[in-house]
Every structure is written in C-alpha cells, then in structure tokens.
Amino acid sequence: MPAFRIAPAVAAAFPDALIALVTATGLRGHEPWPHTATALDELERRLADGSWQPADETDPRIEAWHTAYRSFGTNPRRVRPSVDALGRRLAKKGAMPRINPAVDSYNTVSVRHGLPAGAFDLDRVTGDVEIRYADGTESFTPLGEPGTVETPKPGEVVYADTTGVLTRHWNHRDAHRTRVTEDSAHVTFVLETLHAGRDGDLLEVAADELRSLLAPHAGRTTVHHLNGARPEATV
DSSP states (O other), X not given: OOEEEEOHHHHXXXXXXXXXXXXXXXXXXXXXXXXXXXXHXXXXXXXXXXXXXXXXXXXXXXXXXXXXXXXXXXXXXTSOOHHHHHHHHHHHHSSOOOOOHHHHHHHHHHHHHTXXXXXXXXXXXXXXXXXXXXXXXXXXXXXXXXXXXXXXXXXXEEEEOSSSEEEETTTTEEBSTTOOOTTOOEEEEEEEESOHHHHHHHHHHHHHHHHHHHGGGOSEEEEEEEOSSSOEEEO
C-alpha cells in the first residue's frame, strides 16, 4: 500500500496546510451513481436560481491558493488552481462537466466547498507519493494528452511518485497515467486547504460528503489526514 507524505520543505513553507485523503477500495465505476447525479443537478439548480455561486479569486479560500502559486513562480491567473478553474467554468456555462461517476463526485464536492480536489488510480501509482518541490528533472504527461511530456520548473510544488510527476502546480492539473476512469478500482481522492485553522472544519465536512458519495459503490472507504505534525499516511 502506498504512503502519501508532505516533504519537510513544503510543510515548513505552508505550515497550516491540511490534506484529506479519501481512499476507496473495490470501486464500481460502471454502475449508476444516483446520489452523485442528484448532487450535480442540485448544484446546477442552485446556481441557476441564484441561491449559490462558486467561490472566485476574491474568496479567501481561492486567494490563498493564488498566493501560494505566486510563491513558487506560477501565475495563478494563467495557470489556475483546479477549484478556481472549475468554478469559473461552472459560472460561465451553468453546468458541470460529466466525466465519470468517481470524478464527478470529487468535482462536485470541490466546487461546492471551494476546496481543490483530485484523485489517483493507485493501481497506476509506483511507490509512494510525495508532495514536494520539483527539481527540474522530472517528467509530466498531462491528463488527456498522452503524447505530451512536460518538465515542471524547479521549485514548483508537485505530487510525484517514483516514476514521475502526478500533478503540476500543486493542484492545477493531474497526470494522464494515474487518471481515474470507470475501471479504476482502488483510488485515493485528495481535498486540500492551506488554512486549517480557518477551513479545517470545512475540509472535514467535504471529506465526509465525498466519502458518502463513494461508499455505496465501494467495498471499503477510509479517510486519513496530512499536515506538518502528521506528514505521512499509508492508504
């Protein structure tokens, strides 16, 4: 079973960061997920009737990620944190993308709570996963672009395993290799905040909500947390 860890340098630079790891084993992605479909429809209905809006860059939850991106040399208005990009797309189009039930579940929870989220097919992960600064020698193949190879900039925060980079710019984009599909049976989902003191309770609510969407379609679900005091967890 792989371990997820925060590298000491990243933990020191972002001392109030908190990451929830929601792991589902025996996931059944080909069956109907009615609760996820309902959650998506409800979010779009609330947007349409004006009772809810996705968080934008004026919101402290998003602004914190913009500040973090700038700290490692990324322009967050050109390369946006995942939750920022997803919320902007929803606000513009009035509808969420439908990818597959597992991805739709974490996308819905992410944009509802204004927290970045992602996921990794653990059967495609090699070794352990570390949140660390890139050294400039790693390779990254973006989701949906299997013929493309990028090299993250030195100092950019990434998720990486022993083969390569799994996310660029901390949470901007996932890798093609570890993408979650209907066939993915063993998946770790991540939810993140940089301000646990302010948003830790919100992160807990979001993790519980995601787990409730996954549990009817999995043999087992677990939740672990990473922070500076607990920088490693085996999923």
